[in-house]
Each structure stands twice: as C-alpha cells, then as structure tokens.
Amino acid sequence: MANKAGPQRPNGTAQAKICQFKLVLLGESAVGKSSLVLRFVKGQFHEYQESTIGAAFLTQTVCLDDTTVKFEIWDTAGQERYHSLAPMYYRGAQAAIVVYDVTNQDTFGRAKTWVKELQRQASPNIVIALAGNKADLANKRCVEYEEAQAYAEENGLLFMETSAKTGTNVNEIFLAIAKKLPKSETIGGSGSGQGRRLVESDTTAKTSTSCCK
Amino acid sequence: MAQSRFSKIDEYGFERPDDFDYQTYETFMSQYLQILARRSKKWTTLMKSEQALKKKRILKSYIRKGIPNEYREKVWLHVSGANEAKIKHGVDLYKKMVASTHDTTLVEAIRIDLPRTFPDNIFFNSSDEHQEMLFRVLIAYAHHNKKVGYCQGMNYIAGLILLVTKNEDSTFWLLKALVENILPDYYSPTMDGLLTDIDTVSELVRLKYPEVSKHVAELGLPWPVITTKWFICIYCEVLPTETVLRIWDCLFNEGSKIVFRVALTIIGLHISEILSTTQFSEMNDCLKKIVKGPPTVHCHNFTQSIFKVPGKLTTKVINRIRETVSQERKQKKD
Numbered sequence: 001m002a003n004k005a006g007p008q009r010p011n012g013t014a015q016a017k018i019c020q021f022k023l024v025l026l027g028e029s030a031v032g033k034s035s036l037v038l039r040f041v042k043g044q045f046h047e048y049q050e051s052t053i054g055a056a057f058l059t060q061t062v063c064l065d066d067t068t069v070k071f072e073i074w075d076t077a078g079q080e081r082y083h084s085l086a087p088m089y090y091r092g093a094q095a096a097i098v099v100y101d102v103t104n105q106d107t108f109g110r111a112k113t114w115v116k117e118l119q120r121q122a123s124p125n126i127v128i129a130l131a132g133n134k135a136d137l138a139n140k141r142c143v144e145y146e147e148a149q150a151y152a153e154e155n156g157l158l159f160m161e162t163s164a165k166t167g168t169n170v171n172e173i174f175l176a177i178a179k180k181l182p183k184s185e186t187i188g189g190s191g192s193g194q195g196r197r198l199v200e201s202d203t204t205a206k207t208s209t210s211c212c213k
Numbered sequence: 214m215a216q217s218r219f220s221k222i223d224e225y226g227f228e229r230p231d232d233f234d235y236q237t238y239e240t241f242m243s244q245y246l247q248i249l250a251r252r253s254k255k256w257t258t259l260m261k262s263e264q265a266l267k268k269k270r271i272l273k274s275y276i277r278k279g280i281p282n283e284y285r286e287k288v289w290l291h292v293s294g295a296n297e298a299k300i301k302h303g304v305d306l307y308k309k310m311v312a313s314t315h316d317t318t319l320v321e322a323i324r325i326d327l328p329r330t331f332p333d334n335i336f337f338n339s340s341d342e343h344q345e346m347l348f349r350v351l352i353a354y355a356h357h358n359k360k361v362g363y364c365q366g367m368n369y370i371a372g373l374i375l376l377v378t379k380n381e382d383s384t385f386w387l388l389k390a391l392v393e394n395i396l397p398d399y400y401s402p403t404m405d406g407l408l409t410d411i412d413t414v415s416e417l418v419r420l421k422y423p424e425v426s427k428h429v430a431e432l433g434l435p436w437p438v439i440t441t442k443w444f445i446c447i448y449c450e451v452l453p454t455e456t457v458l459r460i461w462d463c464l465f466n467e468g469s470k471i472v473f474r475v476a477l478t479i480i481g482l483h484i485s486e487i488l489s490t491t492q493f494s495e496m497n498d499c500l501k502k503i504v505k506g507p508p509t510v511h512c513h514n515f516t517q518s519i520f521k522v523p524g525k526l527t528t529k530v531i532n533r534i535r536e537t538v539s540q541e542r543k544q545k546k547d
Contacts, residue, residue: 048338050329051330057497081403084403088437
C-alpha cells in the first residue's frame with residue numbers, strides 16, 4: 001500500500017523515499033484538533049465538529065522534494081479525564097501538534113502543560129509544533145501572537161497560528177513538521193524549494209491527487 | 214444511487230450520511246417492518262396486563278426481541294431500576310438539581326459540547342430546544358453526582374435517550390441508572406471501570422477468538438483505540454441507531470455483560486475481514502467499516518446474534534476477569 005504513495009521512477013533510478021511518521025494531536029477540549037485534521041486530510045470544515053471520544057486515526061501524505069512523508073495521525077479526546085489514555089497515543093510518536101484556541105487563555109495554559117508532559121515522557125527527539133487555532137476570530141483574541149511565539153522559541157517548538165475554518169496555515173504546519181522530521185538520509189540542501197503536496201488519503205474512499213505549491 | 218423510498222432523515226431525526234447504503238437498508242426494512250408490526254401487537258397485549266412488568270421471564274424474552282418505541286421509556290424506567298431510584302431519592306430530584314446553583318466550570322464544559330452533540334440531527338441542530346433540554350439533564354446530573362460530574366460521551370447517551378423519551382426527567386433518571394448501576398465506573402475522573410472493561414474485553418477476545426487476538430497484537434492496534442468509544446458511548450455513534458436502541462433494551466434489563474456480548478459479536482461476525490488486514494491502519498479502517506455493515510444494520514438479527522455468537526458468557530466469569538485485570542493494572546502502576 002505504501003509504495004503507491006511515491007512517484008514511480010523508471011529505468012532503475014532510485015525510487016522516491018517514503019517515510020512514515022506517527023503524529024499525535026493534543027490540547028484542551030474544543031480547541032479544534034479534529035477540525036485541523038479534517039481540514040488537512042479532507043479539506044473540509046464543519047462549524048460544529050462532533051467531540052472526539054477516545055481517539056480517531058487518519059492518514060495523510062505530503063511530498064517533500066524526493067521524499068514522501070506519510071503521517072499517521074492520532075487525534076485525541078481533549079477532556080481532562082481522558083488524559084490517562086493519552087500516553088498510549090503519544091508513545092512512539094515522532095511528531096506532535098499541541099493545539100490551543102487563540103480566543104481562550106486557559107487553553108494556552110493547558111497547551112504548555114502538554115508540551116511539558118511531552119518533553120518529559122515522549123520520545124526524546126519528538127518534533128513538537130504549537131498551533132494557535134481559530135486565528136480567524138481576531139476580534140476575540142486573548143492569546144497574543146508574540147506571547148505564544150516567545151514561548152515556542154524558548155522551548156524549541158515550531159509555531160504557527162492556524163485556522164481550520166479558513167484553512168490558513170493548516171497544510172503549512174504539517175509541512176513544516178515534515179521538513180523538520182529526520183529522514184533516514186538527509187534530503188539534499190536545506191530550504192530546497194516549496195513542498196509539493198500529494199493528497200492521498202487512504203482512510204477515505206475518495207482519492208484525489210492535487211498539487212499545491 | 215437508485216431512488217429510495219427512505220428519506221434522507223431517519224426516524225430519530227439523524228441525517229443519513231452521503232455514503233448510506235440504501236440497498237442494504239431497504240432489504241432489511243422490508244423484513245423488519247413485519248417484525249415490528251408483530252412485536253408491537255404482542256407488546257400491546259402484554260402491556261394491558263397489570264402485572265406486565267412483573268413477569269420477569271416473559272419480559273426478558275420480549276425485550277430481547279425489541280421494545281416498540283412507544284413503550285421504551287416506560288420499560289426502560291422500570292427494568293433499569295430508575296423508578297425505584299426515583300422513589301428513594303424523591304420524584305422532584307431532577308427539578309431541584311436544575312434549580313440549584315451551578316458550578317461555572319461544569320456549565321462551560323457542558324455548553325461547549327451542546328452544539329457538538331448530534332450536529333447532524335434535525336432535533337438538535339434546528340433549534341435550541343433540544344440542546345437546552347440536554348443541557349439541563351447534564352448539568353442536573355453533574356450536580357447530583359459530583360464525583361462523576363460531566364464526562365464527554367454522556368452527552369451522546371443522554372442525547373439519544375432524550376430523542377427516544379422526549380422527556381428530560383426520564384432522561385435524567387435513565388442516565389443515572391446507566392452511570393451508577395448498569396455500567397461500572399466508566400465516567401469518573403479516573404475512568405477505572407472503563408480501563409478495566411477494556412482489558413476485560415481484550416482478555417475475552419483472547420479466550421473466544423485467539424486468532425483475532427493474536428492478529429490485533431501483531432499489527433499493534435491497542436484495544437483502547439478500538440473500544441473506548443464503543444464502551445463510553447455504549448455503541449451510540451458507533452453502530453446504527455436502531456441497533457443501538459435494541460442493544461440498550463437488553464442493557465437496561467440485563468446489565469453490563471451486554472456490552473461485552475456486543476463487542477464479541479462485532480468481532481465474531483467479522484473474523485475473516487479482520488484477519489485479512491495486513492496493516493495497522495487497514496485494520497483500524499476495517500473496524501470502522503464493519504460496525505456500519507449489513508450484519509449490524511439488520512438490528513433484529515444482530516440482537517439475536519449477541520446471545521449466540523459469543524457463546525456462553527456469564528456475569529460471574531466477566532467479574533472474575535474484571536477482578537484479575539484490574540489487579541494487574543494496579544500492580545503495573547505501583
């Protein structure tokens with residue numbers, strides 16, 4: 001199944017590398033974890049996304065130059081009492097997106113707690129991204145961009161403000177993670193152009209291919 | 214898609230998904246309507262008798278064949294012990310709890326989930342009325358049982374009971390019966406009962422379907438991933454709605470062993486599909502698919518199957534496994 005993801009190269013030239021990574025989404029209830037995944041995987045948005053019970057699993061593939069990065073995405077339940085189940089999802093994860101809601105200060109506090117937990121308990125090389133979601137609700141903003149950015153820098157996290165509703169920075173944050181993840185061989189030259197994104201979701205019936213720059 | 218005589222909205226107000234299998238449903242309904250008519254007649258006769266709800270053996274057999282929707286509220290309240298609890302705690306407990314002062318954190322937690330509960334159900338998405346009814350049930354219960362408070366998942370359970378009974382007071386008492394008497398400690402902050410039952414079902418699968426158990430372990434799909442939602446929502450939002458209600462009929466009457474019977478039946482009816490998966494993600498997709506497939510849509514056959522497919526399964530055996538796995542978990546923690 002995985003070899004469908006990479007472009008085929010004829011005449012014995014090396015096939016594109018395929019890397020598979022486990023990524024987990026963590027964050028307070030209703031900050032938009034499932035919405036970010038839905039936007040990334042299916043390009044959709046529901047104003048009222050059903051609350052996730054337990055966890056949901058989806059996959060999505062992005063292409064970076066000659067490397068195909070397949071994300072196995074674990075979308076978790078946000079309510080505090082589901083916390084005891086979380087380690088099962090972030091155990092062995094190579095990447096995490098910790099999400100907060102820019103209109104709710106408490107969710108930013110909770111995001112920091114998640115970051116701390118990941119730094120303590122998850123794989124030591126885990127790539128952590130911080131996503132300030134609901135950035136489209138600028139007039140309700142409670143968490144300043146600068147504050148979150150400073151925190152992210154201090155802790156060595158990727159950081160973006162995102163909007164699952166408008167799609168702003170959703171692909172970008174996944175792509176940034178894909179770039180930062182260690183591939184088994186280094187990809188030639190850092191900053192090598194824009195990532196091409198191949199949409200190939202094998203959890204949905206629809207399979208389409210599109211490229212964005 | 215062929216023209217269907219079934220509308221886009223089901224009888225409980227749920228919009229059917231775009232990929233809804235009308236053909237399977239039509240085949241099923243053509244048989245099921247006759248069964249419903251027959252059962253309805255039988256139940257009407259039974260319920261005329263003063264002693265109807267006291268005849269435990271007859272009642273059990275009737276319930277396994279499905280309670281007609283018009284009697285569900287009454288029968289559920291009786292067999293679940295909700296009526297007794299009502300006498301014990303006072304019939305106006307619900308009103309009192311609604312009128313009491315409410316904790317703002319709880320109010321917020323519940324309010325966040327209201328528009329996210331059945332957003333594809335016309336009763337919940339067309340006006341605030343159902344959402345407000347659901348809010349009152351959940352906030353009243355959270356204050357009545359402070360140890361549990363509010364746990365995500367209870368919104369779906371109370372929401373579906375509300376769609377069946379259309380009565381807040383009954384929904385409150387039935388939710389209380391489920392959370393406190395029927396299901397063992399699923400919703401408390403530690404979710405101990407849930408963790409125990411997840412380990413228990415894993416052990417039961419190992420005993421009943423060792424090849425499935427082995428395959429699940431080999432592909433590395435943890436049981437909590439598969440079963441958390443099954444148990445927390447008691448199959449609501451997992452299996453088709455009519456099937457869920459048929460399961461709940463038995464659950465209210467016979468207790469939590471039904472939850473295991475259903476899990477084992479879902480697996481037992483789909484062994485070859487599960488075993489044919491070769492990857493973790495494929496197995497995960499397979500498990501999501503089979504819960505919506507023809508064998509579960511046919512709620513009457515499915516409900517009959519839960520008493521056949523897994524074979525013998527007594528509460529005594531389940532409780533023994535619960536005891537063992539819960540001790541093992543505690544030892545691991547220490």
